[in-house]
Amino acid sequence: MRKLFPLFLCIFLLTGCQPQAYSSQTFAMDTLMQFTIYGRNGQEALAHASARIQALEQLFSVTRTQSETYAVNHAQGEWTAVSEELYELAARTLDLCRETGGALDLTAYPAVRAWGFTTGEYQVPDGETLKELAACIDYSRVELEENRIRLPDGMELDFGATAKGYAGEVLARELREMGVECAILSLGGNVQTIGSRPTGDPWRVGVQDPEGEDYLLVLSVVDQAVVTSGGYQRFFEENGLRYWHIMDPDTAAPARSGLSSVTIVGDSGTLCDGLSTALFVMGREEAAAYWRAHPEFEAVLVSEDGSIAVTEGLEDRFVLNTGYEDRDVEVIRR
Ligand code: AMP
Ligand code: MG
Numbered sequence: 001m002r003k004l005f006p007l008f009l010c011i012f013l014l015t016g017c018q019p020q021a022y023s024s025q026t027f028a029m030d031t032l033m034q035f036t037i038y039g040r041n042g043q044e045a046l047a048h049a050s051a052r053i054q055a056l057e058q059l060f061s062v063t064r065t066q067s068e069t070y071a072v073n074h075a076q077g078e079w080t081a082v083s084e085e086l087y088e089l090a091a092r093t094l095d096l097c098r099e100t101g102g103a104l105d106l107t108a109y110p111a112v113r114a115w116g117f118t119t120g121e122y123q124v125p126d127g128e129t130l131k132e133l134a135a136c137i138d139y140s141r142v143e144l145e146e147n148r149i150r151l152p153d154g155m156e157l158d159f160g161a162t163a164k165g166y167a168g169e170v171l172a173r174e175l176r177e178m179g180v181e182c183a184i185l186s187l188g189g190n191v192q193t194i195g196s197r198p199t200g201d202p203w204r205v206g207v208q209d210p211e212g213e214d215y216l217l218v219l220s221v222v223d224q225a226v227v228t229s230g231g232y233q234r235f236f237e238e239n240g241l242r243y244w245h246i247m248d249p250d251t252a253a254p255a256r257s258g259l260s261s262v263t264i265v266g267d268s269g270t271l272c273d274g275l276s277t278a279l280f281v282m283g284r285e286e287a288a289a290y291w292r293a294h295p296e297f298e299a300v301l302v303s304e305d306g307s308i309a310v311t312e313g314l315e316d317r318f319v320l321n322t323g324y325e326d327r328d329v330e331v332i333r334r
Contacts (some may be wrong), residue, residue, distance in 0.1 A: 002043070003093060008247075010279050018038075018198045018199070018231075019038040019039045019040070019042075019182065019198050020039070020040075020042060021036055021037070021038050021042070021198075022036070022037050022038070022042030022045075023035065023036045023037075023046075023263070024046050024049075024050060026050045026053060026054075026155060027324070028053045028057050029053070029060070029163060029187070029188065029332055030056050030188075031164070031187065031188030031189075033186060033188065034183070034185075034186045034189070034212060035049050035050070035171075035183070035186070036183060036184050036185075037049070037175065037180055037182075038180075038181075038182040038183060038198050039179075039181060039182060041178060041179055041180065042180075043123060045178050045180050047181070048175070048178065049171050049175065049185065050171065050176065052167075052171060052174065053167055053187075054170065056085065056163070056166075056167045056170065056264075057163075057167075058083055058158045059280060060082055060086065060088045060089065060163040060167075061081075061291050061320050062117055062118070062156070062157070062158045062159070062160070063111060068080075068082050068083060068084065068086045068160075069157060069159065069197040070170060072086075072157060073109075073149070073151075073152075073156040074150045074164070075159060076149070077151075077152055077153040078122050079145075079149070080148060080149055080150070081147060081148045082083055082147060082148060082149055083147075084147060085170075086118065086318075087144065087146045087147045087148075087162065088146055088166075088239030089148070089159055089162065089270070090106070090142075090149055090157070090159075092145055092162070092166070092243060092271075092274075093106045093161070093162045093270075093274060094139060094142060094144065096162070096270075096271070096274035096275070096278065097139035098140075100111075100185050100274075100278035100282070100290070101296075102139060102249055102250075103277075103278040103279070103281040103282050103286075104139075104153070104161060104162075104164075104274050104275075104277055104278035104281070105137050105138070105139045105142070105249035105298075106139055106157050106158060106159065106161070107136070107138060107139055107142065107151070107155050107157060107158075108137050108140065108158060108199075108249055108252075109129075109156040109157060109158035110133055110137075110154075110155075110156055111133045111134070111137060111247050111252035111253075111286070112158060112160070112245065112247060114129065114133055114252070115243065115245075115247075115253075115254070116236070117234060117245045121128045122236035122238070122243070124172050124243065125252075126155075126236070127151060130221075130251060130252045131252075131254055133252035133331045134200055134249070134250060134251055134252040136154060136155055137247075137252060138155070138167060138251045141155065141166075142155075142157065143239065143273075152169060153200035156157040159246075159279040160230075161273060161274060161278075162202055162267075162270055162273045162277075163273045164188055164189075164190040164227075164273055164293050165185045165187075165190050165225060165227050165267060165268075165270045165271070165272050165273025165274065166270040166273065167187060167212070167226065167269075168185055168190050168225055168269035168271035169268060169270050170185050171185055171192065172185070172192050172193075172194050172269070175194060175246045176194060177204050180194055181195045182195045182196065182197070182198055187312075188233075188274075189197065189204050189226070189229065189230070189233055189276075190225065190226075190227045190228075190269065190273060191203075191221075191225065191226045191294070191330070192225045192269050192272065193205070193221050193222065193224060193225070193226075193293065194223060195222065195223055195224075196222050202220035202221055202222045202317075203220070203221045203222065204218045204219070204221075205218065205219045205221050205226045206218050206219075207219060207226075207228060207282060207300055207302075207318075208225070208228065208230070208232075208261070208262070208304075209265050210230050210231065210232045210260035210261045210302055211260070211306065213231075214321060214323065215301065215306065216320070216321060216324055216327070217300070217318045217319060217320045217323045217324065217329075218318065218321060219263075219265060219300070219314065219317055219318050220317045220318070220321055221265060221317075223267075224265055224266060224267055225264075225266060225268065225269035225272045225273075226263060226264070226265050226272070226334050227247060227263065227264050227265070227269065227272035227273045227275075227276045228236075228261055228262070228263040228264075228276060228281070229260070229261065229262050229277045229279075229280045230244075230261030230262070230277035230302075231254070231260055231280075232244075232260065232261070232306075233245070236267065238259065238317050239261070241298070246277055246280050246281065247281075248281055249281070250315060254314065255280060255281040257280065257282060257283030257284070258283050258285070258303055258304055259279075259280055259283055259284060259301055259302065259303055260302050260303065260304045261300075261301075261302045261303075262275075262276050262279045262280045262287065262299060262300070262301055263276065263299065263300040263302075264276045264279070264298070265297065265298045265299070265300075265313075265314065265317075266296055266297035266298065267296070269298070270320045271296065271297060272297060272305035275290075275297060275299075278290075279291075279299060279301070284301055284303060284309065286311070287299065287301055288301075288332045291311050291332065297313045298310070298311045298312075298313040298317075299311045300314065300333075301313075302319070306327070307327075307328060307330070308327055308328070308329045308330070309329070309330040309331075309332050310329060310330075310331055310332065311332045312331055312332065312333050315331050
């Protein structure tokens, strides 16, 4: 027993002191990303994370002419061989398109482009153009087989709704394999956590007020992803109306479901990212019904009138921010 004492002391000293934090910022996937990794191999893990995110963007980018996605989109109806990673992202996104009944649709790209969201040259397409665009959005026409992808000529894929969540999930897996036990990765509206904070407490992740600069509420999260989609994240205004980057596949126009943001919390970054977009398109009631039928995530739904709804699993995992304490929060139950 006496021999064990120094060992106990050692462990206490190691766990009692805070591990060093390593942080870096990188611009990728059209957004500013910030990675903070704690512990001895933090520096090495940071370098890995930055290099990996650039490599993934090179596969997934819809605008880079050298990307695999670009090759698939310009194959004029022929098969294109793709990497395992693009194949996996495409297969998982397609599953979510089916599961959400097409609220998520990875073929929405021509509509996103027509509104100017890829170039910043914003415009409101006319009704006839929108009808033609909507007729070409159809995930069921995408074929996947043995690491190759084929789509009808004229259709184009876009992984804007799932790529960042997938990237966060890949990074978390690889960093854990490198021995990282404590990290927070912020990829635009996507936050991926590894473990808890160095203090042992859960990470605190803010959900932004869609109408302001501040956080509406703060979520407690351990080892999970938190992903937000909102009309406030990318938009333009014309004649007093606001148009945002999340499309309703049925109309090829910005989805107006009455929600102003959707935040999804879950173990899989890809699922969270896909569902944040899909539930935004669905609206409050359909989103609640979808959650009741799918146990693998929790959600915060903020409506345009400012009301907040959280699913049951988050009931004890959030606090309203200072200044928002008097907001009513409805709990959605199974
Ligand atoms: P997110 O920010 O994750 O909600 O994803 C929005 C991005 O996904 C947009 O910038 C488009 O590139 C793409 N997108 C827009 N609407 C849809 C949709 N209904 N289904 C799939 N992707 C979409
Ligand atoms: Mg998304």
